[in-house]
Amino acid sequence: MDVKRKDIHNSDIPVLCQACEARHKGVCGALSASQLINLNKQAIRKRVEPGTELIGETRQADSYSNIISGVVKLTKMMADGRQQIVGLQFAPDFLGRPFRSESGIAADAATEVNVCSFPKTMLDKMIRDTPELEHRLLEQTLKELDEARDWMLTLGRKTAQEKVASFLYLIATHINPELETGANAGPVSFELPLTRSDIADFLGLTIETVSRQMTKLRKDEVILIHHNRHVEVPDLAHLAERASH
Incomplete structure (x- = not known):
């Protein structure tokens, strides 16, 4: 039996995680059943309205989130108050910047967005203990970097x-x-x-x-x-x- 298929239907995995896109295609796919259970105990699922701030540009973050559905707008503020949209994020992207206390950009809900949020300290420990999770986060970072370079070509040429x-x-x-x-x-x-x-x-x-x-x-x-x-x-x-x- 295919190991991944067996794991997806593992009865030990929380029901919400079994049906979650972030579980199958996002960073949570790197976690074991026991880690998912522990994360699920402290995770908060919420629906936010368009225009709601999810991450402040200079505010210290105390949680991370997986985007379950909807579109998130990333913006950067200039010193004179002008604002630039620098990117978009979609399900099942990961919201947050591990290894840094501040995000450096603001994230706002562009549409109605469903997110699954969990404590930063808890996931930081899982990153240290789980090389596959760190690998998944690196993969997403590189994907975002490639998309940003493609968008630079779009804007410039x-x-x-x-x-x-x-x-x-x-x-x-x-x-x-x-x-x-x-x-x-x-x-x-x-x-x-x-x-x-x-x-x-x-x-x-x-x-x-x-x-x-x-x-x-x-x-x-x-x-x-x-x-x-x-x-x-x-x-x-x-x-x-x-x-x-």
Whole structure:
């Protein structure tokens, strides 16, 4: 029997953990059944409304969280008060910066978000005791670094239309983690997690330019837009082409 499959259905694992994406694909997948039981005893599941602060930029963090559902917006504040969106996080990403007392960025719920939070001191001990957990966290850090470098290319070299298409492709593929992104990918639909203003901020464009490019993509039937925020992508490969040239 496949060890991973057997472990997923292990009756010793807390019921909430068995069905959790972070358990199967996130950092908690590195923990044993006994560690999950101990973590589950102190974990708090909560739903937060859009705009709620999850991590303060300069505030000392006393907990970490797994994103169970929803989209989290990462921002950085300049000395003069100006703010820049520097990234987005999705389920089952890990929220927090192990080995540091402060995050260095702020994290706010862009949509309604469900998180599973647990004490920082408890997980820090598990990191020290479990090399596989440290390895998972390193993997996520490297993944975020690669995505940040890709986004630097988007912001520095792509046209306005390519930027907007890249943003929509990012949301489509991350909000649907089970999505097949190859040639056989079917239609995809999602709610935009950011306002037009936030999208403009994230892409370094004006709101008018974002709206203009969304309209062009809609007229070219690359996307369909309903009620201003609901987006349908009939052919994901077509959107990917617009994002790259």
